[in-house]
Amino acid sequence: QKEVEQNSGPLSVPEGAIASLNCTYSDRGSQSFFWYRQYSGKSPELIMFIYSNGDKEDGRFTAQLNKASQYVSLLIRDSQPSDSATYLCAVRPSGGYNKLIFGAGTRLAVHP
Amino acid sequence: DAGVIQSPRHEVTEMGQEVTLRCKPISGHDYLFWYRQTMMRGLELLIYFNNNVPIDDSGMPEDRFSAKMPNASFSTLKIQPSEPRDSAVYFCASSLTGPNQPQHFGDGTRLSIL
Numbered sequence: 001q002k003e004v005e006q007n008s009g010p011l012s013v014p015e016g017a018i019a020s021l022n023c024t025y026s027d028r029g030s031q032s033f034f035w036y037r038q039y040s041g042k043s044p045e046l047i048m049f050i051y052s053n054g055d056k057e058d059g060r061f062t063a064q065l066n067k068a069s070q071y072v073s074l075l076i077r078d079s080q081p082s083d084s085a086t087y088l089c090a091v092r093p094s095g096g097y098n099k100l101i102f103g104a105g106t107r108l109a110v111h112p
Numbered sequence: 113d114a115g116v117i118q119s120p121r122h123e124v125t126e127m128g129q130e131v132t133l134r135c136k137p138i139s140g141h142d143y144l145f146w147y148r149q150t151m152m153r154g155l156e157l158l159i160y161f162n163n164n165v166p167i168d169d170s171g172m173p174e175d176r177f178s179a180k181m182p183n184a185s186f187s188t189l190k191i192q193p194s195e196p197r198d199s200a201v202y203f204c205a206s207s208l209t210g211p212n213q214p215q216h217f218g219d220g221t222r223l224s225i226l
Binding site for chain 1 (some may be wrong): 143145154155157160162167168203207209210211212213214215216217218219220
């Protein structure tokens with residue numbers, strides 16, 4: 001079992017819809033969770049992070065965390081074609097240090 | 113503020129040659145990470161440093177790879193000798209200490225070994 005799992009996609013949604021990206025992780029002691037966006041040919045850029053159970057909202061983005069189910073998700077409201085990218089889920093495992101374990105990423109395609 | 117700076121942006125070289133990738137972390141960051149990204153394997157952590165000391169190099173694929181961090185503002189990743197299967201995008205990232213501190217990535221070096 002991979003430590004951080006994501007559906008590779010592509011996830012195709014129409015412009016204006018809600019895109020839902022999901023991630024599960026295996027280390028129950030994981031401390032914090034990050035979502036990165038990566039455009040083709042570019043480097044990963046941080047969208048947001050979450051460390052407490054529940055929802056965290058930032059503009060059109062909402063991160064949701066359920067530690068009991070070892071599940072974290074990212075919702076993108078009012079999806080735009082410019083949101084088309086690969087979204088990487090990253091998990092900070094237990095045991096100290098600032099290491100992140102990345103999932104393989106979900107490719108999102110928003111079509112007009 | 114300047115972000116993580118990597119050089120070169122692109123490198124094309126022949127098999128067997130030595131390749132050196134360079135990284136300047138964000139000033140004040142005490143963690144530095146080297147990653148490799150390919151379509152097949154995704155983003156792989158190769159090695160990371162804390163306060164210039166290597167903490168975990170278990171991701172380094174083999175002895176042909178080595179990394180150093182002689183001071184807080186500079187790190188190198190060296191491949192000697194290089195092989196075509198080393199072709200990938202290599203990213204450097206840095207962060208502050210803390211469970212909620214994100215990693216900030218450089219623009220990467222696209223390496224092609226012919």
